[in-house]
Amino acid sequence: MTTPNKVKIVEVAPRDGLQNEKQFIPTNVKVELIDRLTQAGFSNIEATSFVSPKWVPQMADGAEVMAAINRRPGTLYSVLAPNMRGFDAALAAGADEIVIFGAASEAFSQANINCSIAESIARFEPVAEAVKAAGLRLRGSISCALGCPYQGEVEIASVVDVARRYLALGCDEIDVCDTIGVGTPVQVERVMKAVTEIVDPSCIAGHFHDTYGQSLANILASLQAGISIYHASVAGLGGCPYAKGATGNVATEDVLYMLHGMGIETGVDLDAVIDIGQWIAGHLGRKGSSRAGNALAARQAA
Ligand code: HMG
Numbered sequence: 589m590t591t592p593n594k595v596k597i598v599e600v601a602p603r604d605g606l607q608n609e610k611q612f613i614p615t616n617v618k619v620e621l622i623d624r625l626t627q628a629g630f631s632n633i634e635a636t637s638f639v640s641p642k643w644v645p646q647m648a649d650g651a652e653v654m655a656a657i658n659r660r661p662g663t664l665y666s667v668l669a670p671n672m673r674g675f676d677a678a679l680a681a682g683a684d685e686i687v688i689f690g691a692a693s694e695a696f697s698q699a700n701i702n703c704s705i706a707e708s709i710a711r712f713e714p715v716a717e718a719v720k721a722a723g724l725r726l727r728g729s730i731s732c733a734l735g736c737p738y739q740g741e742v743e744i745a746s747v748v749d750v751a752r753r754y755l756a757l758g759c760d761e762i763d764v765c766d767t768i769g770v771g772t773p774v775q776v777e778r779v780m781k782a783v784t785e786i787v788d789p790s791c792i793a794g795h796f797h798d799t800y801g802q803s804l805a806n807i808l809a810s811l812q813a814g815i816s817i818y819h820a821s822v823a824g825l826g827g828c829p830y831a832k833g834a835t836g837n838v839a840t841e842d843v844l845y846m847l848h849g850m851g852i853e854t855g856v857d858l859d860a861v862i863d864i865g866q867w868i869a870g871h872l873g874r875k876g877s878s879r880a881g882n883a884l885a886a887r888q889a890a
């Protein structure tokens with residue numbers, strides 16, 4: 589398998605990056621974050637989620653955020669929707685892509701969306717139908733594809749099984765997610781290889797959290813398996829409220845530094861992303877976790 593020479597980065601900071609923040613982030617800051625990311629050239633931004641505000645209070649202002657952003661033609665604004673209520677809100681908000689999110693682990697499915705894997709797929713069926721009827725894109729996320737905070741190991745067969753169900757629902761893109769960042773490169777290679785046997789590699793995304801420092805290595809392993817879509821979060825923001833101890837997503841600045849260094853095209857302006865990372869980290873009152881972002885910002889300041 590040859591390494592792709594062009595990669596799509598899905599910038600997930602506005603949703604996965606911010607959802608776990610304890611302090612409510614003002615809507616205008618969320619909007620400014622999305623607008624700055626749009627300006628930096630991302631072709632896909634995960635903007636918010638339409639979930640229960642009791643479960644994830646930080647995303648309660650999803651409709652206001654979507655109404656206020658400045659959209660750029662050519663950029664897809666994706667949102668999470670776990671059920672028809674979420675879909676209706678997402679449609680009204682003008683989302684371009686709806687993300688359904690299930691898990692390869694029964695225990696995580698219960699903790700995150702309060703139902704079994706089979707029940708989640710049944711709940712997604714009407715959502716998927718409605719998404720297609722509305723002419724929108726459908727993406728399916730498979731959480732805990734490389735390990736689960738509750739049940740530990742996750743079988744590759746469980747990941748492939750959810751991928752197959754997502755295909756049957758009509759998903760345009762399927763995310764293999766290392767929710768708690770425990771996966772290592774050879775394991776990632778095996779999972780990606782198994783999923784690419786049933787899903788076209790151009791429709792698979794890698795979603796890596798950096799809890800154990802493995803995410804860039806895991807992206808490299810996925811690139812070698814022909815995967816050309818990666819989720820990343822500016823300043824390494826993120827974490828899932830239902831995956832205790834899991835740190836942020838792989839930092840966008842680090843991913844861009846690596847990919848551009850390998851001669852892989854992303855269409856994203858790294859300098860602009862460095863500024864955004866410093867700005868949002870400052871807003872949250874702490875240093876961002878991007879190694880490349882912090883090093884390049886320090887060099888600019890010198
Ligand atoms: P439930 O309690 O089983 O269901 O939650 P419910 O239907 O009884 O609803 C509970 C309450 O939420 C009700 O309100 C509903 O009306 C309301 P009440 O009657 O108590 O006042 N509700 C909603 N409100 C707004 N929008 C909605 C909605 N649906 C119900 N769409 C449910 C089930 C799925 C709703 C809940 O478990 C939930 O919202 N979970 C969200 C979990 C979540 O967002 N987790 C983080 C994202 S996943 C993630 O981060 C992983 C990922 O990044 C990939 C990776 O890293 O692996 C994607």
Ligand code: MG
Binds near residue numbers: 604765767795827837
């Ligand atoms: Mg995540």
